Structure formats: C-alpha cells, structure tokens
Amino acid sequence: MEATNPTSKTTHIGRKISRIRELRGIKQETLATELGVSQQTVSRMEQSEVLEDELLEKVAKILGVPAEAIKNFSEEAVINIISSTLHHTSGLVNYNPTFNxxxxxxxxxxxxxxxxxxxxxxxxxxxxxxxxxxxx
Structure with missing residues (x-):
C-alpha cells in the first residue's frame, strides 16, 4: 500500500489523528481495541508523520470521518469555525452543543x-x- 506523503510539517498524519480522536471524545484505548492493537501501538501511530493508506482508512472509519478529512484536517480551520460560530450566535437559539x-x-x-x-x-x-x- 502507498503511504500518505507529507509535503510539510503541517501534514503530520499522526497528530491529525490524535486531534480528531480527542475532538470526537475517543480514547487511545478505544481506538486500539477497535483496530485490534495495543494502546502503545496507537500512541506510536499518532507520533508518525506518515501512515499507510489502508491503516488510515481503518482509523478514519473508527473515528467516523472520511480519510480525506484526516489528510486535510487543520487546527486553524477548526479555530475559524469555532470563532465564526461564537460571533454569530445571539443567545441560546443558535446554541448547538457537542457531546463527547x-x-x-x-x-x-x-x-x-x-x-x-x-x-x-x-x-x-x-x-x-x-x-x-x-x-x-
């Protein structure tokens, strides 16, 4: 299988997986169980800059996101979405809580x-x- 090819430091797949996992409220142990590996293996995976596409697809499915979403994930985009949501809410009418x-x-x-x-x-x-x- 072809590995995801990073073009710069910001394409660190492991960190993106870690961040999405945290945002989804999923623990490393849970991800490890679903993948059939140890928690230490997940930890090492999250420290890796690249990941085989087949493994990335499995992780994406468990996290409930497309593999492309992991590849294209950016912390800045999340911050922009959150900040624009905060500026446009006027009271609890537009309040959409996210549960972990x-x-x-x-x-x-x-x-x-x-x-x-x-x-x-x-x-x-x-x-x-x-x-x-x-x-x-």
Whole structure:
C-alpha cells in the first residue's frame, strides 16, 4: 500500500489523528481495541508523520470521518469555525452543543448494567430458595 506523503510539517498524519480522536471524545484505548492493537501501538501511530493508506482508512472509519478529512484536517480551520460560530450566535437559539459521548454507547452501557443487576437478583433468589429448601 502507498503511504500518505507529507509535503510539510503541517501534514503530520499522526497528530491529525490524535486531534480528531480527542475532538470526537475517543480514547487511545478505544481506538486500539477497535483496530485490534495495543494502546502503545496507537500512541506510536499518532507520533508518525506518515501512515499507510489502508491503516488510515481503518482509523478514519473508527473515528467516523472520511480519510480525506484526516489528510486535510487543520487546527486553524477548526479555530475559524469555532470563532465564526461564537460571533454569530445571539443567545441560546443558535446554541448547538457537542457531546463527547455516543448515545448508543450509553444505551448499551445502561442495558449491560440492567442485565448485571437482573443476574444478581436471580442469583439471590436461587440462594434464598436453596436456604428455604434446606430448612424444610
């Protein structure tokens, strides 16, 4: 596979991945798990100036952005978007908050908590029934 070719210091792909990951609220550990690598591998990847296109595509998919968005990402553009948004908002009418969590992940987490609670309740009932049947 062909590696992404940096033309200057500002095209450091690893830093762009790191920044987008942070903006999306994704931890290195999560990215590592999704890629099937260690957190240290993700750390080294984020320190790399270049990345193979195939790996970049996988990372982009996990981050929920096109690979081109990573290649063309610039901190200045983000700052410009934020500052222009701040200047044009007049009160809370135009307020569009960005959350650093995925609502689906929260639903899954709540579901898993519910399942764990139900399993504990079932185990407690089993133990209670065993005690009652021994006493008879």
């Amino acid at each position: 969590f995925n609502p689906i992940d929260k639903i899954v987490e709540l579901y898993n908590d519910k399942v764990a609670l139900l399993e504990r309740l079932l185990q407690a009932e089993k133990e209670k029934n065993e005690l009652l049947s021994r006493d008879k």
